[in-house]
Amino acid sequence: MLDLTGKVVLVTGGSRGIGAATVRTLAAAGADVLVHYGRGEDEARSLVAEVGEERATALGADLAQPEAGAVIFREALTWRGRVDVLVNNAGIAPTVTVDAPDDAWADTWAQTLQVNLVAVADLCREAILHFRTRGGGTIINVASRAAFRGDNPDAMHYAASKGGVIALTRSIARGYAREGILAYAVAPGWVRTDMAEGYLREHAADIARDIPMGDVVPPEEVAHTIAFLASGLARHMTGATLDLNGASYV
Numbered sequence: 001m002l003d004l005t006g007k008v009v010l011v012t013g014g015s016r017g018i019g020a021a022t023v024r025t026l027a028a029a030g031a032d033v034l035v036h037y038g039r040g041e042d043e044a045r046s047l048v049a050e051v052g053e054e055r056a057t058a059l060g061a062d063l064a065q066p067e068a069g070a071v072i073f074r075e076a077l078t079w080r081g082r083v084d085v086l087v088n089n090a091g092i093a094p095t096v097t098v099d100a101p102d103d104a105w106a107d108t109w110a111q112t113l114q115v116n117l118v119a120v121a122d123l124c125r126e127a128i129l130h131f132r133t134r135g136g137g138t139i140i141n142v143a144s145r146a147a148f149r150g151d152n153p154d155a156m157h158y159a160a161s162k163g164g165v166i167a168l169t170r171s172i173a174r175g176y177a178r179e180g181i182l183a184y185a186v187a188p189g190w191v192r193t194d195m196a197e198g199y200l201r202e203h204a205a206d207i208a209r210d211i212p213m214g215d216v217v218p219p220e221e222v223a224h225t226i227a228f229l230a231s232g233l234a235r236h237m238t239g240a241t242l243d244l245n246g247a248s249y250v
């Protein structure tokens with residue numbers, strides 16, 4: 001098992017899905033974890049109780065609100081006085097058709113870009129400002145295979161937001177490597193979580209045919225990948241985006 005003892009990690013959207021699997025994996029590897037949640041306060045608190053209150057704490061904020069990203073990071077610093085690793089996992093995947101009313105189209109784009117990209121950039125910015133006072137730190141951003149492959153045509157805003165996350169990650173890696181700041185992205189294909197559940201149920205046969213491994217990604221595998229990146233065992237991979245898709249590449 002990787003040893004993350006002593007590392008303080010902030011996981012956004014840590015209350016369920018990939019985020020909750022990540023919190024469990026990081027805590028099992030010895031990290032102290034801040035479990036950020038949007039709406040799932042009860043889930044976040046029961047996860048903290050499961051992990052142990054001496055090792056985890058819950059932190060709520062709606063990333064759809066401008067400036068929430070900066071506020072969360074600053075609040076996170078008050079728990080242990082530092083953050084060593086930021087995992088930007090929170091995200092949304094609404095759909096909208098091209099023939100939807102203008103306001104529905106505009107709202108979907110604005111909300112998706114705010115939560116999936118602008119809030120991520122705001123959190124990264126705060127992390128960089130903090131990390132540079134400490135000689136380094138690690139950022140891990142959850143992107144998506146959709147960034148490379150496109151997505152459902154009713155979710156092009158989602159694909160665009162995740163493409164932005166990958167470009168953001170690489171810019172940070174290149175720009176701040178000399179200050180010891182590392183940035184990685186992970187790009188999962190379908191992962192079995194609440195976000196994907198409905199679609200996976202409806203399109204099970206097509207999805208299984210499309211994935212050479214024949215199965216969608218378990219959230220724990222994304223969590224293990226994040227833990228590996230957080231460990232510092234492969235620092236020179238900074239800027240990389242790691243695929244998890246059962247060989248269903250573009």
Ligand code: NAD
Binds near residue numbers: 090145
């Ligand atoms: P999920 O819906 O189970 O969890 C999403 C998390 O984000 C939740 O904890 C939720 O509270 C949080 N969140 C959403 N909107 C928020 C807001 N406005 N403010 C604060 N928190 C908010 O989804 P998941 O499948 O675990 O997704 C996690 C990440 O993985 C997302 O970034 C998603 O885009 C990405 N991803 C998922 C899949 C998949 O197939 N499930 C595939 C590729 C990438």
